Amino acid sequence: MKDSTFKNKVLETIFSVSSLLIILFIWIIISTIYKNDLIFPSVISILKALGQIIFNLSSLKVIFMTILRVLISVAICFLMGFMISGIYIYSKTSLAFFRPIINIMRSMPLAVISIFIFILIGDKLGPYLITILMSLPVVIEGLITAIDNIEPSLIDEVKMLKGSTLTKITKVYIPIIMPYVLMCLIQTLGMSFKVMIMGEYICQTNNSIGKALYGFKGNLEMDLLIAYGIVIVVICLILEYIIKKIKLKLLKNTK
Secondary structure, eight states: OHHHHHHHHHHHHHHHHHHHHHHHHHHHHHHHHHOOTTTSOOHHHHHHHHHHHHTOHHHHHHHHHHHHHHHHHHHHHHHHHHHHHHHHHHOGGGHHHHHHHHHHHHHSOHHHHHHHHHHHHOTTTHHHHHHHHHHHHHHHHHHHHHHHTSOHHHHHHHHHSSSOHHHHIIIIIHHHHHHHHHHHHHHHHHHHHHHHHHHHHHHTOSSSHHHHHHHHHHHTOHHHHHHHHHHHHHHHHHHHHHHHHHHHHHHHHHO
């Protein structure tokens, strides 16, 4: 059993590395054919740009501020999501009230929301609100799906227990749905980064990746543009790895 698991992990690693090497090989071919760093910068140019970002304090500040905005927005989303989930637990018909709002938020084009909010509240708070509005439906759907997966017999037992609804939610429901919550968190973080950066880009928020990308576009600094994209992907992968580790630990503790 252990040998089989080890072999599977080795194969997964080989496939993952192969995929990255194929992407790298294709990029090298394209950049060699075009021979134009303004459009398809070479791998060396991108690596130099990565070093320029990593070893520059102002660039690190920009990255840190964007990460902080994302984490704050996601925290607010989950706080609101838990509140709505609590109402849903108390009365499942309450979802009929929230459903049209969720559908509108989920279907509205990002550009429309971003421009409207930028005009309405400006560049400082705009990216927060844009990210919350676009990410909240994902959080609510994830939490409600997690609640629906709880055994009906367990719900009936919980209803018979003494105590407030808040106590039952914090002591019973949340520990049960926590693995689903963490999976929802992974999905939300990835989406929130994309939305936040687009919001910063449109709102031209100071000390933000979005504003930095806008400047790179204007100056045709494609190497820095791609380098920032790589940094964002790495950050998302690190956060995803941490959350998955927490999820595995929780699952082990519940067994």
